[in-house]
Structure formats: structure tokens, C-alpha cells
Amino acid sequence: xxxxxxxxxxxxxxxxRAACPACGGSxxxxxxxxxxxxxxxxxxxxxxxxxxxxxxSNSKPSWSPTGSSVVYTRAExxxxxxxxxxxxxxxxxxxxxxxxxxxxWDDRGKIAKDLYEQLVSEGVSVWxxxxxxxxxSSLLREIDKGLAKSRIGIVLVTPAFxxxxxxxxxxxxxxxxxxxxxxxxxxxxxxxxxxxxxxxPMLASKSGLSTDDDSLEIVATKLTELVNI
Numbered sequence: 001x002x003x004x005x006x007x008x009x010x011x012x013x014x015x016x017r018a019a020c021p022a023c024g025g026s027x028x029x030x031x032x033x034x035x036x037x038x039x040x041x042x043x044x045x046x047x048x049x050x051x052x053x054x055x056x057s058n059s060k061p062s063w064s065p066t067g068s069s070v071v072y073t074r075a076e077x078x079x080x081x082x083x084x085x086x087x088x089x090x091x092x093x094x095x096x097x098x099x100x101x102x103x104x105w106d107d108r109g110k111i112a113k114d115l116y117e118q119l120v121s122e123g124v125s126v127w128x129x130x131x132x133x134x135x136x137s138s139l140l141r142e143i144d145k146g147l148a149k150s151r152i153g154i155v156l157v158t159p160a161f162x163x164x165x166x167x168x169x170x171x172x173x174x175x176x177x178x179x180x181x182x183x184x185x186x187x188x189x190x191x192x193x194x195x196x197x198x199x200x201p202m203l204a205s206k207s208g209l210s211t212d213d214d215s216l217e218i219v220a221t222k223l224t225e226l227v228n229i
Contacts, residue, residue, distance in 0.1 A: 070222055076209065086152070090151045091151075093149050098125045100150035100174075100178075101126050102156065103156040111190075111216075114216060119223060122221065122224040123224070157188045157189065157203070158190055159191050186204075187219060188211070189211045209222060
């Protein structure tokens with residue numbers, strides 16, 4: 001029998017519910033799959049109901065288009081709201097890009113490229129080093145220019161990225177600039193905030209998006225809605 005993942009992972013998002021082998025996206029995602037009927041115990045039922053609400057509590061941000069099916073948690077709305085306000089102030093940048101994609105060099109042909117292509121497919125303009133650094137030019141100078149004309153920066157936090165910033169490479173320099181402004185959204189992939197906190201407490205203090213909670217496509221859609229003016 002399939003086992004519900006709610007007691008371990010929670011069902012904070014629609015995609016998390018859909019990924020559960022027991023619930024399969026159903027709204028009826030209680031603990032009946034464990035052979036326990038909480039309705040027989042009013043106090044337990046009340047606790048479970050409260051716990052469910054805290055896990056799946058959602059909110060519609062003001063910038064999300066009418067009719068959008070994307071589900072945001074309240075924590076995501078709180079985190080992204082100040083970023084959105086700064087985006088709205090940066091609409092007059094010369095030759096602007098919507099997003100500056102900060103990533104580890106090792107991820108350039110893998111997850112970074114996948115995220116870049118997903119964003120571009122949704123009409124987002126992205127500064128991506130693989131496409132925006134001309135041959136023979138100064139990488140650091142091009143990064144400076146890319147940061148200056150981008151509305152926000154996203155940091156793709158992967159195991160490779162954590163290794164890079166431990167070594168204080170170029171990714172660390174990009175991160176330092178992005179951390180100095182409230183224009184930063186971390187995207188955590190194949191790692192955890194605990195691991196990030198061990199390397200960069202400042203970056204870990206900024207809640208963002210995670211591919212553990214949403215598919216890469218949903219993450220890209222949330223970023224698209226965030227930067228669309």
C-alpha cells in the first residue's frame with residue numbers, strides 16, 4: 001500500500017501533494033493510509049487539522065496574474081514581496097535584464113542551463129555567463145555589468161555552488177554583491193538550507209525557492225510572475 005509522505009515532508013505545495021504516492025494530488029491528504037482514523041479522537045483530530053493548515057497555508061501574491069494556478073506559501077509571499085517592490089523601482093534600467101543567474105561553473109551545462117532555458121521559454125530575459133561573456137573579455141567586468149543592469153539576482157544553490165564559495169571563487173564575489181541588495185532570491189537544488197547555513201549564514205537567512213518543494217518548471221513560473229511588470 002502506498003504511504004502518505006505528509007508526516008515526513010508535509011504537503012506545503014500543490015506539487016508536493018501531487019508527488020505523494022498515496023495522495024496523488026488529492027485534497028484529501030490525511031493519515032488514513034496509516035490505518036488510523038483521527039476522527040475517533042477529537043483532540044488528535046484538532047491537532048492534525050491545525051498541523052495540516054500550517055503546512056499548506058497558501059496566499060495569493062499581488063503580482064500573480066489572475067487565473068494563475070501556481071501555489072505560493074505564505075512564507076514565499078513574505079520573502080518575495082520586498083524583492084518585488086525593488087523590481088518595481090528598477091524599471092528604468094538601461095538595457096535591462098530581468099534576472100541575473102548566479103551559479104557554480106560546474107553547473108553551467110546542467111541545472112543552471114536547464115533553469116536558464118526554462119526562464120527564457122517563459123519570456124524572461126536572463127543574464128547567463130555562458131551566453132553573455134564575449135570571448136576574450138574580462139569575466140569579472142562582464143559580471144559587474146550584468147549585475148548592474150539586472151532587476152534581480154537569483155543564486156542557484158547546489159553542492160557544487162557550496163564548494164565554490166568555500167573556495168572564495170568568482171561565485172563568491174557575485175554572491176557578495178547580490179547580498180548587499182534586497183534583490184536576491186536563492187534557489188536551492190539537491191542540497192538543504194542547513195548545508196547552506198554552514199557555508200553562508202547570510203544567504204541562508206534569505207528564504208527563497210526550492211526544487212524539493214516545487215518542480216524546476218514551477219520555480220521558473222514563480223520567478224517569471226515575480227519579474228513581470
